[in-house]
Amino acid sequence: MKKIALIGMPNSGKSTFFNSISGASAKVANWSGVTVDIESVKTLIFGEIAELIDLPGIYTLKSGSDDELVVHDFLKNNEIDEIFFILNSSQIDRQIDLVLQLRNLGYKVRLLCNMSDEAKKNGIEINYKELEKRLAIPIHPISAKFQSGYEFLNQRLQAFEKKISVKPLVQNEIYQYVNFPKHSNDKTTAILDKFFLHHLWGLPTFIILLFVLFQIIYGIAEPLQEVMGLVFDSAGEYINLYLNQNLPKLFSSFLYDGVYLGVTTVLTFIPVIIIFFIVMSFIENSGYLSRAGFVMDKVMEKMGLDGRSFVMILFGFGCNVPALMSTKIMRSKTTQFLTMLIIPFSLCSARLQVFLFFTAIFFSPQMGALVLFFMYILSFLIIIITALIFKDKKAIHESVLIEMPPYRLPTIKQTLLTAVHEINHFLKRASKFILGGVIVVWLLTNFHVSPNVTIADHISSFLSPIFDPIGINNKLIIALIFGFIAKEILIGALAVIFSSNMDTLGEILQSEINWQQALSFMTFTLIYTPCLSTIATIKSQSKNIRLVATSLLWSLALAWIVSFIFYQLLINFS
Amino acid sequence: MQKLSNKTLSDINQNCSAKIIAIDHEEWFINKAEALGIKINNIITVTHKRKKGPICVNINTTSFMMRLSDANRIKVMKL
Ligand SMILES: Nc1nc2c(ncn2[C@@H]2O[C@H](COP(=O)(O)OP(=O)(O)O)[C@@H](O)[C@H]2O)c(=O)[nH]1
Numbered sequence: 001m002k003k004i005a006l007i008g009m010p011n012s013g014k015s016t017f018f019n020s021i022s023g024a025s026a027k028v029a030n031w032s033g034v035t036v037d038i039e040s041v042k043t044l045i046f047g048e049i050a051e052l053i054d055l056p057g058i059y060t061l062k063s064g065s066d067d068e069l070v071v072h073d074f075l076k077n078n079e080i081d082e083i084f085f086i087l088n089s090s091q092i093d094r095q096i097d098l099v100l101q102l103r104n105l106g107y108k109v110r111l112l113c114n115m116s117d118e119a120k121k122n123g124i125e126i127n128y129k130e131l132e133k134r135l136a137i138p139i140h141p142i143s144a145k146f147q148s149g150y151e152f153l154n155q156r157l158q159a160f161e162k163k164i165s166v167k168p169l170v171q172n173e174i175y176q177y178v179n180f181p182k183h184s185n186d187k188t189t190a191i192l193d194k195f196f197l198h199h200l201w202g203l204p205t206f207i208i209l210l211f212v213l214f215q216i217i218y219g220i221a222e223p224l225q226e227v228m229g230l231v232f233d234s235a236g237e238y239i240n241l242y243l244n245q246n247l248p249k250l251f252s253s254f255l256y257d258g259v260y261l262g263v264t265t266v267l268t269f270i271p272v273i274i275i276f277f278i279v280m281s282f283i284e285n286s287g288y289l290s291r292a293g294f295v296m297d298k299v300m301e302k303m304g305l306d307g308r309s310f311v312m313i314l315f316g317f318g319c320n321v322p323a324l325m326s327t328k329i330m331r332s333k334t335t336q337f338l339t340m341l342i343i344p345f346s347l348c349s350a351r352l353q354v355f356l357f358f359t360a361i362f363f364s365p366q367m368g369a370l371v372l373f374f375m376y377i378l379s380f381l382i383i384i385i386t387a388l389i390f391k392d393k394k395a396i397h398e399s400v401l402i403e404m405p406p407y408r409l410p411t412i413k414q415t416l417l418t419a420v421h422e423i424n425h426f427l428k429r430a431s432k433f434i435l436g437g438v439i440v441v442w443l444l445t446n447f448h449v450s451p452n453v454t455i456a457d458h459i460s461s462f463l464s465p466i467f468d469p470i471g472i473n474n475k476l477i478i479a480l481i482f483g484f485i486a487k488e489i490l491i492g493a494l495a496v497i498f499s500s501n502m503d504t505l506g507e508i509l510q511s512e513i514n515w516q517q518a519l520s521f522m523t524f525t526l527i528y529t530p531c532l533s534t535i536a537t538i539k540s541q542s543k544n545i546r547l548v549a550t551s552l553l554w555s556l557a558l559a560w561i562v563s564f565i566f567y568q569l570l571i572n573f574s
Numbered sequence: 575m576q577k578l579s580n581k582t583l584s585d586i587n588q589n590c591s592a593k594i595i596a597i598d599h600e601e602w603f604i605n606k607a608e609a610l611g612i613k614i615n616n617i618i619t620v621t622h623k624r625k626k627g628p629i630c631v632n633i634n635t636t637s638f639m640m641r642l643s644d645a646n647r648i649k650v651m652k653l
Pocket of ligand 1: 117
């Protein structure tokens with residue numbers, strides 16, 4: 001099978017092209033010499049099944065950045081038959097050199113001049129025929145956004161010219177083949193930038209926009225999530241009943257409490273992720289994300305991050321998982337890893353549910369609101385502290401050179417394709433890990449070391465010297481172990497542990513623990529590992545076990561320290 | 575011919591242009607900058623500035639943002 005590598009500079013529309021061809025069928029495969037995930041798709045190209053491989057965007061062939069190293073190593077260690085080089089036609093003058101370099105290294109390069117729609121609109125004229133002759137490579141004008149110009153993919157393969165190298169273009173030679181208008185036609189971008197980047201209005205506009213988008217995401221996603229939860233719950237009752245009647249108790253409990261609950265919990269994430277990515281891909285594809293980065297950069301630089309991290313952290317307050325997934329657009333690993341380390345401290349909607357439940361039981365409405373507000377402040381503080389502690393001291397003045405693409409109106413099709421792509425990504429990579437985790441927790445809470453003592457009981461009594469000083473008793477420890485799966489099931493788990501139903505759980509909790517303990521439990525819940533899906537995402541995005549371990553250990557340690565301080569202060573001074 | 579000045583890109587006012595005369599930076603930065611069109615002899619325009627914050631510049635058909643610390647390392651001649 002033919003292997004075709006997709007190469008291009010960042011922002012040239014590579015992902016748009018790849019998504020439009022692969023839809024939801026992209027797969028991650030192993031390639032020799034590279035450790036990062038590289039997606040590919042098998043599809044019909046030139047009348048035969050070929051594998052199209054999506055490589056990261058690069059600026060040069062000199063291995064400077066991590067992405068460039070990946071492409072370098074990939075090309076060195078893998079036989080490929082052809083390169084599809086994709087470039088932004090409006091920037092052909094500065095992107096063409098890379099094409100020739102690859103060609104002169106002996107690769108069969110096919111040049112896809114993307115965004116030809118935009119180039120035309122901007123009055124840029126390219127003499128494809130002459131350029132084709134000069135470079136001795138086939139050229140196809142396309143528009144990935146509108147999926148036009150793809151006809152060449154269906155044709156039988158044209159023969160390539162012999163591998164003779166061609167002379168590099170001398171300075172300004174490209175202008176013999178390309179005609180740029182004297183003045184930029186893109187007035188819209190200049191006008192919008194005057195507003196969005198304005199030193200006074202830029203920031204407030206950004207905050208208002210974010211607020212509105214946030215409301216949209218969770219205004220739509222949360223009810224959907226609830227409906228899905230309800231459907232799964234009621235379906236679950238029947239399934240549980242059926243399993244109980246037909247299977248041995250242990251086995252039916254495994255299928256229901258383990259597999260079913262685990263899988264459905266993961267599934268309820270889907271609406272949030274879809275809607276999140278529709279919005280996120282809109283912000284990114286419209287060109288606004290890099291403007292937001294510009295507006296927020298000064299503040300974030302102090303924390304060792306860049307302006308775009310702010311948007312992601314904020315989205316983490318809805319759900320950490322998609323926020324973590326969106327960090328992939330960051331090209332600096334240092335910044336990306338730091339952002340991934342702090343996103344899990346954003347108080348997501350699942351934790352909010354736990355807090356709402358607890359505040360309703362233990363505090364008066366006024367006090368409850370205050371406690372809730374305090375939790376949000378705490379979440380922000382932890383984010384700042386973590387960033388300050390873990391920031392790469394060298395990275396404070398890390399260079400940032402981010403392209404500001406023109407403003408574009410993304411198409412619905414393009415946006416949906418991105419969302420589908422991301423969901424596919426999440427399910428494929430996270431599901432095994434999450435299912436594994438769910439099964440482990442089920443084993444812990446269902447396997448007995450001696451009659452009436454499960455492994456979890458054993459662990460919790462073993463851990464109780466650690467949790468005593470923060471007011472968390474054995475039963476609550478087991479709840480925290482459940483909380484590893486997802487915070488959504490924490491309340492349900494408490495009901496099981498305290499052998500009550502939802503209606504009486506409040507009363508029982510009130511009689512078993514005091515408000516100081518409740519607050520300590522809430523604090524711990526806020527800070528310690530948010531859920532298995534988050535860890536799975538950190539793992540699959542970063543491919544870095546050290547980052548996963550740091551995230552786990554740091555959040556546990558910090559959760560204990562902060563809860564300890566609060567609990568001791570509260571019981572001693574109130 | 576104008577006299578060589580010691581100006582850097584960060585000294586250039588908003589909406590003013592300058593010619594790049596040297597980039598004193600790490601190799602990866604120079605490579606990336608070159609790929610984006612930021613290279614010697616090119617004309618660069620500062621389109622937006624934030625106080626002590628990043629700047630937004632334009633070369634040919636491309637705009638990018640850059641931190642002040644990087645702009646400080648690009649020597650330019652005011653036009
Ligand atoms: N007008 C136009 N915009 C495009 C086209 N292809 C991609 N884009 C836009 O260019 C931007 C960058 O595309 P993306 O695929 O993320 O680039 P990548 O960094 O190379 O993967 C996005 O805003 C796309 O919507 C095209 O053919 N025409």
